[in-house]
Structures are given as structure tokens and as C-alpha cells.
Amino acid sequence: MSESSSSPATLVAIPSGTDFRDDDEPPSPTTPRSRRHPAWSDISDAEWNDWRWQAQHAVRHAKQLVELLSFSPDEIRAIQSLEAQYKLAIPPYYFSLIDPEDRLDPIRLQSVPSPLELLGAVGAEEEDPLDEDKDSPVPGLTHRYPDRALLVTTHVCTMYCRFCTRKRATMKRGGWDSVSRDDRRMVEYIAGHPEIHDVIISGGDPLTLPIEKLAFFVENLTAIPHLDVIRIGTRVPVTLPQRLDDDEVVELLAESGKIWIQTHFNHPREVTPEADRACKKLRMGGMPINNHAVLLKGVNDSLETQRDLCRALLRIKVRPYYLFHCDPVTGAGHFRTPVWKGIEIIEGLRGHISGLGVPTYVVDAPRGGGKIPLGPNYLLSASNDSVVLRNYEGMIIHYHPTGDAPGPASSVETQGVSALLEGQAEVLVPEGNPRLRRRALKAAKANGSNGNGHHSNGDGASH
Numbered sequence: 001m002s003e004s005s006s007s008p009a010t011l012v013a014i015p016s017g018t019d020f021r022d023d024d025e026p027p028s029p030t031t032p033r034s035r036r037h038p039a040w041s042d043i044s045d046a047e048w049n050d051w052r053w054q055a056q057h058a059v060r061h062a063k064q065l066v067e068l069l070s071f072s073p074d075e076i077r078a079i080q081s082l083e084a085q086y087k088l089a090i091p092p093y094y095f096s097l098i099d100p101e102d103r104l105d106p107i108r109l110q111s112v113p114s115p116l117e118l119l120g121a122v123g124a125e126e127e128d129p130l131d132e133d134k135d136s137p138v139p140g141l142t143h144r145y146p147d148r149a150l151l152v153t154t155h156v157c158t159m160y161c162r163f164c165t166r167k168r169a170t171m172k173r174g175g176w177d178s179v180s181r182d183d184r185r186m187v188e189y190i191a192g193h194p195e196i197h198d199v200i201i202s203g204g205d206p207l208t209l210p211i212e213k214l215a216f217f218v219e220n221l222t223a224i225p226h227l228d229v230i231r232i233g234t235r236v237p238v239t240l241p242q243r244l245d246d247d248e249v250v251e252l253l254a255e256s257g258k259i260w261i262q263t264h265f266n267h268p269r270e271v272t273p274e275a276d277r278a279c280k281k282l283r284m285g286g287m288p289i290n291n292h293a294v295l296l297k298g299v300n301d302s303l304e305t306q307r308d309l310c311r312a313l314l315r316i317k318v319r320p321y322y323l324f325h326c327d328p329v330t331g332a333g334h335f336r337t338p339v340w341k342g343i344e345i346i347e348g349l350r351g352h353i354s355g356l357g358v359p360t361y362v363v364d365a366p367r368g369g370g371k372i373p374l375g376p377n378y379l380l381s382a383s384n385d386s387v388v389l390r391n392y393e394g395m396i397i398h399y400h401p402t403g404d405a406p407g408p409a410s411s412v413e414t415q416g417v418s419a420l421l422e423g424q425a426e427v428l429v430p431e432g433n434p435r436l437r438r439r440a441l442k443a444a445k446a447n448g449s450n451g452n453g454h455h456s457n458g459d460g461a462s463h
Helices: 051-056 062-068 073-082 106-111 181-191 211-222 241-245 247-256 273-284 302-317 339-349 417-419 434-446
Strands: 011-013 017-019 148-152 198-202 227-233 260-263 289-295 317-327 360-365 370-373 381-382 388-389 396-399
Touching: 051 241, 062 073, 148 181, 148 381, 181 388, 198 211, 198 434, 211 227, 241 247, 241 273, 247 260, 247 273, 247 317, 273 289, 289 339, 302 317, 302 339, 317 339, 339 370, 381 417, 396 417
Parallel strands: 148 198, 198 227, 227 260, 260 289, 289 317, 317 360
Antiparallel strands: 011 017, 360 370, 381 388, 388 396
8 A cells, every 4th residue: 555645755866866855846957058159149048048039139131140140242232132022030049050150051041041042943933832822712721631721820930931932921011910800710711611620820930929819829729629630830949949938828839739839940950959948848738749841952952961850850759740842932942952852861761760750751732732742662563462662771572462372483484573573582682781681690690600601681592
């Protein structure tokens, strides 16, 4: 029988040697001081960690950029002209992730205007490449998939990504702080369409909304019985994680019970202790977190960067969900890669890192075609009762999907994949397979051999 609850609590030792009562919380670890641009080196930690201070001191004008980073005269003229085309805002926290000595720094490329934005391919880039406005039954709402809808709730972002698909919305000004008739119409539309089970509250960034307006959307959507999932599309954990130190915001989202977070890390250097802390607050509030990355030339279009990013996300329990091909939005042509680059990256992730860390590579198709998944081809061939598959190692395998016993092998002379389909072989193994080499060494040790002799490849065939 357990002891009475009035019994004194025991002391529990932790590895550091610090003791705390087992009915108390352990002391909170000290948050490491994040890197800072020299312009903010004398700012107190209290101010630096205050999201309001960060928002108020965001870099918003070309003249500020020139004081903080080096530019050529031509670049200065270009970024000045871009101010009228697309807004600029970079919180000091996110700006400080930039390496000021690297003009091609991946954080800089995402946030700082570039003259390349003026060199878009004529006719290939559009303001609304996904036709969101054409699939909008009421202002601000896109209903494209049968069971999902997207709500644009604000034009404001903590940081304006230079490749944003929704630049056209972010250039609007005013009228977003109070609940409007259009906001009510969006909620009424969801309530009146029982086939909708999933909504995405997006923008802009909905976590920039005043708490009262955010509560309007969260509480009214939560009350709709047929709505199972409410996704908050936000880059706040990446660009302004201090915002989530506001318990009122986290509690509002947690009380819904339907909230999922979809955030947007693009580079492993964005996965900071501050971002980790912000994501932990969301997770502790019961909200799963998925990541939408965009494949961007010069930012994350290498296998090494994508592996580092996906592993970093898994460490903070954020699941890599989508890797988007960069949309053909105006001013973002210099970020776009061949589709084959995305397939190459997925090829290097599948089997090489946890399946939890492999996103789905998608093209969000023009004309409202929606997300189309792309990837390496693992189904190589098929017959009536069998298929030929390829795994991440390049091993080619004969598989019987129905479980029926394979028929007799064909007597026709053939080889390669055809031999698998004809039942004359079960697997083709690429030379030098390291996994099968480990099997051979293990078998050799078990047999008392030095592993240099005749050995099996693990599938019954010999080399």
C-alpha cells in the first residue's frame, strides 16, 4: 500500500549533483545567450527576450540594412526600389543569425532584399501562382480540397520571406486588427459546410494577430462540431520565438484541443535554443508540430543541408512534413531549382535518416492543381502476380504482393529485372553493399573465418 500523501517527499539525485524534492519542478536551465549583431550588443537580456521589443526594433527600411550589412551601390539602388514592391521586416533576433561576412549567407538570402528579385522571368512568375483567389468563395478563404479550407487572417508577418507565395496579400495595409465582416463570413462558411474537417489559419502570420482577434478565430472554429483539425500556419517559432513566451497565446491555442502547428524552418541554423524552447511550449500545450520547408537555391538545395535540417528538427520533436518546390511567385525566380534537385535530396534522405525525418517533396501545381507528391521511383516493373522494387541501397527485389506462391520459373533465357519477373532470381544486389558486407563479416566470425573467403550475401546467393 502506498504511503499517505502527507508523508515527507524524498530527495531525488540528478546527475549534476543538484537535489530537488520529487514534488517540485527541477530548476529551469539557463537559456544560452543567442548571437547578436554588434548593433544590438548592448541591449539587455530582458529587452532582447521581449517579443514586443523585437517587433518594435525590426529592420524595416533599406537605409537600416545599409548600416548593418555591406552592399554595392547597385545593390543599394535595387533594394531601395524593392521597398515599394514588397515589405521588409527582420527582427533583431533573426537578423543576428546572418553571418555579416557572407554575402550568400542562407539566412540573409531568405530575409534581405536582393537585386535578383528584379530579374524575374517574364511570363513565368505571377502574383497568385496557385490561383488561391479564384478558389475563394468568400473573401480571405480558399476552398480547394474537398475537406479542407485555408483562411488568410492577416497580412502581417514577423519577417517577410523573400520567396513568399502570398506577397500580394502582405502588401495590403490597415483593417486587420479588429474582427471584420469578412472574418465572420469565413467562419460562417466553414460552419455551413460539414464536408470541411480541417482548416488552416494562415496569413501573413496569425500569431501576429491581437490576442482578441486570434481568439475569435480559434474559439469560433473550435466550436464547429464537424471541424476535427485547426492548423496554425506560423513562422513565429523560427523568426520570433520570443512571442511564445507569452503564456496567454499558448494557453489560448492549448485550450482548443484541435490545434496543430505547421511551421517553417528552412535551414539548420534556424534551429536555435530559442526556437527549441518555443516549440517545447507548444508541445507541452498538446499541439503537434509539423514543418513545411521550401526548397531554395543557395539556401537548402544540398543533401548535406537537408539532412542536417531534418535531424535538427527531429531533435526538437518537429516532424519534417513537406518539402515544397519553390512557387513561381513574382520576384522569387532566383530561388527555384530543377525538380530533379528535390528528388535527389529525397533519394539521399530515404533510408539514410529516420523515416520520421523524411518529408514529402511536393509541387504546389499552378492553376489550383494542389500539392502533387514527387519522389524517386521505387516501383520498377510489374506483372500480374509480382512486382520489382528498388530500395534506397539500389537493391532490386522481386516481391509477391498477394502472398500467393510464385509460379514455376520461366525457361526463357533472360537476365536482370526480367529474370526477377520470370521467377529466375529473387534479388539483384549492387556491388559493395555495406550492409551485406557487415552480414558477411558477422557470418565469418561465427564460423571462425577471417571473412576473406567465400561468403553469402545474405539472400541465399553466393559471391
